Amino acid sequence: MAFSFGFFVDPALTTPANFRVAIRQALGSATPGDICLWFGSPVVGSMCELDADPGVSPITLSVVTSTPGSGTPVTDIRLALSAASLGSATPGASLALPATVQGGSDNAVAIYVRASNSLTTPGQRDNLSLVMPMLLETPP
Amino acid sequence: MAFSSAFSPAFTGGSATSGPVTGSASVGLAVQVYDATVFSPAAGYIATDVRIHVGGVDVSAQKLGSIQIDASEDAARVASFSLIPASVAELQAYDSASVTLDIVMTRGSQSATVRRFTGFVERVEFDPVNRIASLACRDGYQERPRAARTASDVEALFNGLAYPNQKLVPWSDVTPDPAGYFDALRQTFSGTTFIDGGGLWRAVPWNIGTPVASWGAGVLFDGALKVIRPARADQPSSVSATLTHRLPRLHNAEVELTWTRPDRSWYITKGIPVLDMTTMQAALSGLQGWHIKGAPAVVHPGPPYSYGVIVGGNTVYYTISQAAAAMTVDSFTATAMRRWYQQVDVRYSIDIAMGGSSSRDDSVALSISSTFDTSAWESSAPAETTLPLFAENAPVGLPVTSGYEGMLTPWPPANGAVDHLADISAGDVAAAVDHAVAKALVKAASGKRQQRLVFSRPLDPRWEIGDVLAVSDYGVSATGQVVGFTESIDIDSGEVVSEYTLACPDGNSTVTGFSTSVTLPTPSVSHVLAAPTMATHAGSDINETPIWPDPDALFGWLCNTLPTSTHYSASRAAYETQLRVGVPEVPALHRDPLTIDVPITAIVTIAGSGITIGGF
Numbered sequence: 193m194a195f196s197f198g199f200f201v202d203p204a205l206t207t208p209a210n211f212r213v214a215i216r217q218a219l220g221s222a223t224p225g226d227i228c229l230w231f232g233s234p235v236v237g238s239m240c241e242l243d244a245d246p247g248v249s250p251i252t253l254s255v256v257t258s259t260p261g262s263g264t265p266v267t268d269i270r271l272a273l274s275a276a277s278l279g280s281a282t283p284g285a286s287l288a289l290p291a292t293v294q295g296g297s298d299n300a301v302a303i304y305v306r307a308s309n310s311l312t313t314p315g316q317r318d319n320l321s322l323v324m325p326m327l328l329e330t331p332p
Numbered sequence: 333m334a335f336s337s338a339f340s341p342a343f344t345g346g347s348a349t350s351g352p353v354t355g356s357a358s359v360g361l362a363v364q365v366y367d368a369t370v371f372s373p374a375a376g377y378i379a380t381d382v383r384i385h386v387g388g389v390d391v392s393a394q395k396l397g398s399i400q401i402d403a404s405e406d407a408a409r410v411a412s413f414s415l416i417p418a419s420v421a422e423l424q425a426y427d428s429a430s431v432t433l434d435i436v437m438t439r440g441s442q443s444a445t446v447r448r449f450t451g452f453v454e455r456v457e458f459d460p461v462n463r464i465a466s467l468a469c470r471d472g473y474q475e476r477p478r479a480a481r482t483a484s485d486v487e488a489l490f491n492g493l494a495y496p497n498q499k500l501v502p503w504s505d506v507t508p509d510p511a512g513y514f515d516a517l518r519q520t521f522s523g524t525t526f527i528d529g530g531g532l533w534r535a536v537p538w539n540i541g542t543p544v545a546s547w548g549a550g551v552l553f554d555g556a557l558k559v560i561r562p563a564r565a566d567q568p569s570s571v572s573a574t575l576t577h578r579l580p581r582l583h584n585a586e587v588e589l590t591w592t593r594p595d596r597s598w599y600i601t602k603g604i605p606v607l608d609m610t611t612m613q614a615a616l617s618g619l620q621g622w623h624i625k626g627a628p629a630v631v632h633p634g635p636p637y638s639y640g641v642i643v644g645g646n647t648v649y650y651t652i653s654q655a656a657a658a659m660t661v662d663s664f665t666a667t668a669m670r671r672w673y674q675q676v677d678v679r680y681s682i683d684i685a686m687g688g689s690s691s692r693d694d695s696v697a698l699s700i701s702s703t704f705d706t707s708a709w710e711s712s713a714p715a716e717t718t719l720p721l722f723a724e725n726a727p728v729g730l731p732v733t734s735g736y737e738g739m740l741t742p743w744p745p746a747n748g749a750v751d752h753l754a755d756i757s758a759g760d761v762a763a764a765v766d767h768a769v770a771k772a773l774v775k776a777a778s779g780k781r782q783q784r785l786v787f788s789r790p791l792d793p794r795w796e797i798g799d800v801l802a803v804s805d806y807g808v809s810a811t812g813q814v815v816g817f818t819e820s821i822d823i824d825s826g827e828v829v830s831e832y833t834l835a836c837p838d839g840n841s842t843v844t845g846f847s848t849s850v851t852l853p854t855p856s857v858s859h860v861l862a863a864p865t866m867a868t869h870a871g872s873d874i875n876e877t878p879i880w881p882d883p884d885a886l887f888g889w890l891c892n893t894l895p896t897s898t899h900y901s902a903s904r905a906a907y908e909t910q911l912r913v914g915v916p917e918v919p920a921l922h923r924d925p926l927t928i929d930v931p932i933t934a935i936v937t938i939a940g941s942g943i944t945i946g947g948f
Contacts, residue, residue, distance in 0.1 A: 195355025201450065201531040203488070204479030207472045210388050211432045212360035214447035214530045219367045227532060229359060243354050264363045297481055307363050314367035316383075316434065316445035323358040330352045 193331050196233040196295065197240040199322070205234045205297045212318055215307040224308045226278065229322075232293060232300030237332025240293045246328050250288040253303065256323050263319030270306040271322070278306045295332070362434070366444030370437050371792050373551045380791055380828045381436045382821055383445075384413065386453065386467075387429035391415055396464070396823055401433065401449050403797055404816035404833075405524035408473035411449040414466045417458075423465055426456045431469045432531075435793045435821070446793040448819065450531030471527040477514035486513045491535040495520040495770040497763055499700045499756065520770035522777055522844040524815070526797045536798030538777055538835075538844035540813050540939040543802035545795065550805075553829070556788035557806050559943055566779040567688025572695040573772035573932070574681040575764050579702040580673040582709070582752050583922055584744035585859040586625065589616070589913060591866040591888055592663040596650045597641040602870050603894030606652075607661040607911060615911035621670055622915050626735030628666035633657040668863065668915055669746075671739065673706040675925040676751060680765050680850050682932035684776045694779070696771040700764050704754035709740045749857035749922070758852055765850050765932055777844050777938045780837035785810045785943060791828035793819060801834060807947025812836035812940070839940030848934040857922065863887075864914035871907035873899045881905060887914040 199209040215225040231253075233240065241247050255266040271287035272278045281287075289301055305322070370378065382399050383392045399413040411433055417423040433449035451471035458465045480486045483503035487496050494517040501516040518525065523537035591607070598604050609630070616624050633639075638651040652660065736743045744750045753761075787803055795801060795814055802811040812834030820829045866888035870876055873893040890907040893899045 193350055193353055195353050197355070198357045199359040202472070202476055202479075202533055204476055204481075204485065206475045206479045207450075207452075207531060208430070209359045209531075211385050211430050211450070212362035214362045214364050214432075214434070214450075216364045216366065216446060216530070219365050225363075227530065231357065264361075268363070269361070297479060297485070305361070307361070309363070309365050311365065313441075314365045314370075314443045314445075316362055316364045316436070318360060318362050320361040320363065321358050322361065324356060326354055326356055328352055328354050331350060 195327070195329050196235045196238060197231070197293070197327060197329055198233070199303075200230045200232065200300070203230050203297060203300055203302065205230060205232050205300055215305065217307060217309045219309070219312075219314045224306045226275070226304065226306045228275070229303045229305060230300040231289065231303055232297065233295035233329070234297065235332065236296035238295030239330045240295070241291060241328050241330075243326040243328040247292050250291050251293065251324060251327065252286045252288055254286040254323050255284055256321050257319045258321070259319040264307070264317040265310060266320065268308050268310050269320060270308070272304045272306075273302065275304050278304050281306070283308070362447070364434070364445040364447065366446060366794070367442040368444070368794070370439050370442045370444040371794065376439055378437055378439045378790070380821060380826075382413075382823075383434040383436055384415070385430075385432045386415070387425060394418065399433070399821045399823065401819045402816075403526065405526065405797055406518065407526070408470040409449060409451065409527060409529075410454075411451065411469045412467065414464050416463055417465050423456070423458060426453050426465060426467060429453050431467070435791070435819070437791065444794075446529065448529040448793050450527070450529060471531065473527050474511075476527070476533055478511045480510040480514070481508070483513065486510050486517060489514065489525060489533060489535060490517060490521050490523075493521055493523055493535060493537055494518070495763075495767045497767040499760055500698055500764055500767050519774055520767055522770065522773055524798055528796050529793075534796070534798065538781070538813065538939055539842060540800050540811060540839070540941070541842040543800045543811050546802035546804070547789070548804050551789055552803070552805050553788045553790075556831075557803070557808060558786040559808060559945065560782070560784040560786065562688075562779060562782035564688065564690045565692055566690075566782040568686050568690045568692045568694045568779070569688055570683040570685050571772045571776040571779070572681060572683045573768040574679055574695065574697045575761075575768040576697070576699040577678045577680070577702070577756065577761055577764070578699065579676055579678065579754070579756070580704055580706050580752050581676045581749050581855055581926070582671065582673050582742060582744045583749045583857065583859065583918075584669060584671050584746060585861050585918070586667050586669045586746050587861050587863040587916060589628075589666045589668050589863055589866065590664070591661075591911070593661070593889075594868040595641070596639055597643055598868070598870065599650055600641060600643055600648055601897065602873060602899045603897045604868070604870050604891045605909065607889050609659045609661060611911050612661050612664060615913050616666055616668075619668060619913060619915055621672070622668045623670070623739075625667040625669045626733065628664045630664045631662045633660055633662055667735070668913075669735075670915070670918070671710055671744070672918060672923070673710065674749075674922060677925070677927045678853060678930055679927060680761075680768075680930050680932050682769060682772070682848075682934050684772055684936050686776055686779060688779075694775050696768050696775065698764065698768045698771075700756060700760070702752065702754040702756045704752055747859040747861075749855040751853065751855055761852060762848075762850060765848055769846050769848050769932065769934055769936070773844070773846050773936055773938075776936075777837065780839065780938055780940065781815070781835035783836050783838065783943060784815070785812055785834045785836050786831065788829050788831040790830070791819060791821065792830045795832065801832065803834070808943060808945050810834065810836040810941075810943040835940070836943045837938055837940030838942040839938040841937035842939050843937055844939045846934055846936045848932055850930060850932050853928050853930055859922070861916040863916060866913065869907065870899070872901060872904050874901040874904065875899060876904055879904065887912050
């Protein structure tokens with residue numbers, strides 16, 4: 193059985209985010225760019241936990257950069273489990289998901305991402321990723 | 333270049349076992365900061381490129397020819413482009429692979445990158461002569477509703493702006509039909525749903541407020557401005573919405589039944605029998621469709637059980653035993669009641685004026701029905717609940733009864749009626765009315781939104797479906813909402829064009845919406861029914877008048893004079909001994925199906941300020 197948990201761009205888990213998800217902002221605009229992703233599995237009955245500490249420690253989602261010191265800094269990104277919490281989220285901080293995430297679209301975890309551009313030059317920057325540690329999936 | 337295994341839609345890691353597996357999950361971000369000055373009409377060149385990722389792999393260097401992206405309201409966004417695959421494996425990996433298209437525009441230090449398409453490959457056509465693969469792609473618009481598992485999942489696709497109603501559009505957990513449910517709700521959503529360039533589902537209401545961009549003269553392509561007036565068929569004179577609520581109107585009518593014995597001398601001179609309790613009770617309980625409310629009030633002969641009566645100028649005593657007196661009726665009073673239902677259709681309706689001349693019937697007609705077992709409600713009360721328990725000395729403190737206790741609820745008022753909503757609440761009616769008006773509004777607004785402005789300008793991929801734009805050129809001024817766009821980027825010729833279609837309805841607001849209020853009718857029914865008078869009729873009696881009695885007027889105690897009586901006449905009609913009780917008919921007005929028209933009070937607004945055309 194292949195590992196089925198991942199990120200999707202819809203709550204029904206029909207479109208896996210196996211591409212870079214775009215967050216768009218106008219240069220100089222104070223309006224941040226917000227998007228929502230969903231973490232889960234379309235396999236109903238499956239279960240995902242942290243491999244290092246199954247069912248106990250929360251699954252964490254971190255912002256990492258492939259080019260430290262250049263590109264968009266990780267502190268431009270805020271993560272939250274609700275749109276309302278984005279404003280109070282700590283820039284660049286990781287996000288704690290439940291210790292166990294069940295499969296099926298009913299159990300998908302919504303993850304809100306806000307990009308607040310601190311750079312003064314336009315362009316697309318692909319240096320950031322949202323990463324989870326090694327996970328353990330138990331099939332149905 | 334060998335094609336990357338990253339084309340696989342599967343996530344990384346994993347092994348082919350049936351037990352627990354490990355893996356990792358990550359997603360890349362593309363932070364696109366665009367400089368709006370790139371899109372200004374200032375002189376100078378703009379370099380345009382399209383970054384294409386198929387299956388997560390950048391294949392931009394392999395593109396050629398024309399790239400086209402088409403988007404419209406309530407439809408899948410489609411894209412088409414051509415690639416030169418590097419290998420058979422790569423060509424085969426195109427099937428169903430994810431696709432993103434990012435438009436990159438630069439002018440000097442200014443640049444803008446805009447993701448314009450996120451979807452998957454729908455079809456691949458390979459031209460082996462030229463080694464070119466043409467890819468047709470679309471987003472997952474159709475799949476998104478179909479993947480919903482619950483009603484709330486579908487309703488969430490409209491951001492709470494649709495009008496779900498389980499009475500009119502039921503959701504079944506047993507046989508879920510998310511696509512059908514989505515289509516039904518979409519008919520009540522004054523807005524549009526689509527998947528944006530970034531792959532995110534959007535539900536945008538048909539509101540036309542302040543434009544996010546305005547263009548004057550000189551920024552559109554010459555001759556690329558077109559005004560499209562609504563077709564005649566899109567403009568009926570009005571759009572009507574009707575909600576019919578079928579419910580039972582429950583009636584209750586009561587009539588007083590009274591009978592009093594004749595002068596006691598009749599028992600002696602005519603020899604007629606007394607009315608006994610058994611006969612009375614049998615007669616009262618045998619009334620077709622009527623019930624006796626509570627127990628009849630009966631007066632029996634009382635002490636001293638011997639009564640002087642004048643017969644032929646002499647006093648003669650009529651004597652009865654105490655035991656017989658208890659079974660003899662001197663008089664009784666009973667309340668007969670009848671309950672019945674009348675089918676009532678309450679029609680709530682509204683007309684939304686469109687101002688058109690088309691005779692096309694564009695009406696919305698919906699219905700709901702109160703579910704109620706009227707047959708059981710009408711039936712008689714069980715005997716154990718109607719027969720009195722105590723003849724004398726009832727326990728102190730018993731509640732006063734109404735006589736209806738044995739009957740199923742609801743109990744309409746005496747000689748009145750109630751409209752019984754049963755499983756439909758007043759709130760359900762209001763919600764169903766909103767659903768109907770919402771459908772009518774969508775029809776009306778859709779018709780008016782067929783007034784459109786189409787224009788082309790140099791590639792400007794900033795705007796999405798639902799954005800409000802303003803245009804003023806060639807004597808035409810309009811503010812409208814983007815309902816569709818086509819973007820063409822020709823890699824070979826360098827021609828890059830955005831064609832936008834704006835809906836510019838002749839509206840009356842900046843918001844498309846409504847508010848309604850309805851008042852449920854309350855029945856104003858007052859039954860005035862009367863039973864025929866009951867008397868005592870002695871048959872075979874010389875004094876019985878008329879000689880040939882009207883059978884329809886014979887009510888009361890029907891008995892016969894004894895043949896040994898001097899009042900006896902063998903030529904007069906003799907009766908079947910009985911207590912004949914008459915009850916009135918229910919008038920048709922309160923019996924036949926009834927339709928009540930109730931207007932819906934509503935404020936309906938359609939966003940838009942139309943198109944101003946000058947220059948004549």
